[in-house]
Amino acid sequence: MTAPTVTLSSVAKRYGRIEAVKDVSFELEQGQTVALVGHNGAGKTTLIKLMLGLIRPTQGTVQVLGKDPARGDFAVRQRLGYLPESVSFHMALTGRETLAFYARLKRVDVSDMAGLFERVGLAPAAADRPVRTYSKGMRQRLGLAQALLGAPRVLLLDEPTSGLDPALRRNFYELVSGLRSAGTTILLSSHALTELEDRTDRVIIVNEGVTIADGTLEKLRGIARLPTRISVTLADGAGITAPSGGQVAWKAVRDRTFEAEVAPENKISILRDVTTDPAAVAALHVVEPTLDELYAHFLGGRGMMR
Numbered sequence: 001m002t003a004p005t006v007t008l009s010s011v012a013k014r015y016g017r018i019e020a021v022k023d024v025s026f027e028l029e030q031g032q033t034v035a036l037v038g039h040n041g042a043g044k045t046t047l048i049k050l051m052l053g054l055i056r057p058t059q060g061t062v063q064v065l066g067k068d069p070a071r072g073d074f075a076v077r078q079r080l081g082y083l084p085e086s087v088s089f090h091m092a093l094t095g096r097e098t099l100a101f102y103a104r105l106k107r108v109d110v111s112d113m114a115g116l117f118e119r120v121g122l123a124p125a126a127a128d129r130p131v132r133t134y135s136k137g138m139r140q141r142l143g144l145a146q147a148l149l150g151a152p153r154v155l156l157l158d159e160p161t162s163g164l165d166p167a168l169r170r171n172f173y174e175l176v177s178g179l180r181s182a183g184t185t186i187l188l189s190s191h192a193l194t195e196l197e198d199r200t201d202r203v204i205i206v207n208e209g210v211t212i213a214d215g216t217l218e219k220l221r222g223i224a225r226l227p228t229r230i231s232v233t234l235a236d237g238a239g240i241t242a243p244s245g246g247q248v249a250w251k252a253v254r255d256r257t258f259e260a261e262v263a264p265e266n267k268i269s270i271l272r273d274v275t276t277d278p279a280a281v282a283a284l285h286v287v288e289p290t291l292d293e294l295y296a297h298f299l300g301g302r303g304m305m306r
C-alpha cells in the first residue's frame with residue numbers, strides 16, 4: 001500500500017468564536033476520487049484551505065505529500081492543483097496568457113499548452129481570445145486547466161461542476177476518471193449528490209465542522225441499512241395476482257407493477273423468490289439507497305460512523 005497523499009489528524013480551525021472545523025481526521029490515498037459533501041457552512045472550504053496551506057489549523061496537523069502545506073514548501077505547491085468555487089480571471093488576458101501567468105507563478109513548464117487546452121475541451125481558437133469573451137463553462141474549463149498545471153498529484157476541486165451544463169459535466173467527469181487512472185488524488189467538494197454517486201470511490205460527509213460519515217457508497221449503505229426498493233412488473237398472463245415472495249408487503253403501483261421496500265439482508269432471497277418463474281416477470285428493477293438518501297440519513301443525527 002502506498003503512503004497517503006493527504007493526512008488530516010485531529011484538525012480543528014477556529015475563526016474567533018466560530019469553530020469552522022472541530023475535530024477532523026482522514027487520509028486520502030493515491031488514485032482515490034473522494035467527494036466531500038455537506039450543507040452550506042459545514043466546513044468544506046475551510047478543510048480545502050487547510051489542505052492548500054492557505055490557513056493553519058488551530059489544533060492538529062495537516063500533511064500533503066508528506067509535508068505541512070502551510071510551511072510553503074514549493075515542491076508540494078507545484079504538485080497541488082486547486083480549482084476555487086468561483087473562478088475569476090483577469091478579463092483582458094487571453095486564455096493562453098492566463099495559463100502562462102499561472103504557470104509562471106507555479107514555476108511549471110507549459111510547453112504543451114495546446115495539449116492542456118485540448119484536455120479540458122477548449123478549442124484552439126479560444127486560447128487567443130480574451131477571457132471576457134468566454135462563457136461560464138469556458139471559464140470553468142480554463143480554471144480546470146489552471147488547476148492541472150504541473151501535473152498535480154493532489155487536486156482539490158471546490159464545486160467544480162456548478163454552472164456547467166450536462167454535456168460539460170460529462171466531459172469533466174471523463175477528465176477526472178483519466179486523472180484517477182494516472183494516480184491523482186482528487187477531492188471534490190459538491191452539493192450535486194446525484195452526479196457524484198457513480199463517480200467517486202469514497203464519500204466524506206461533514207456537518208458543523210465534524211465528519212459524520214466516511215467510506216465507499218457500499219460501506220455507507222451497509223451502515224445506514226436503508227431499505228432497497230424492488231419493482232416488479234408481471235408478465236401478461238403470468239397467472240398470479242402479485243409477485244412471489246410471500247413475506248413481502250407488495251404495493252400495486254400500476255397495472256401489473258408492484259413495489260416493495262425490503263431490508264438489505266432479505267434482498268437476495270426475495271429476488272430469488274420473485275424470479276423463481278422467470279416467465280412470470282416482464283420487468284424487474286432494484287434500486288439501492290441513493291447518495292441523497294444516505295446523506296439525509298446521516299444528517300438525521302445518527303452520530304459518527306466509521
Ligand SMILES: Nc1ncnc2c1ncn2[C@@H]1O[C@H](COP(=O)(O)OP(=O)(O)OP(=O)(O)O)[C@@H](O)[C@H]1O
Pocket residue numbers: 015018019020038039040041042043044045046047
Ligand atoms: N474567514 C472566516 N472568518 C470567519 N468565519 C469563517 C471564515 N471562513 C469560514 N467561516 C465560517 O466557518 C464555517 C464553515 O465555513 P466553510 O466556508 O468552510 O463552509 P462550506 O462547507 O464550504 O460552505 P459552502 O458550501 O457554503 O461553501 C461557517 O460558519 C463560516 O461562516
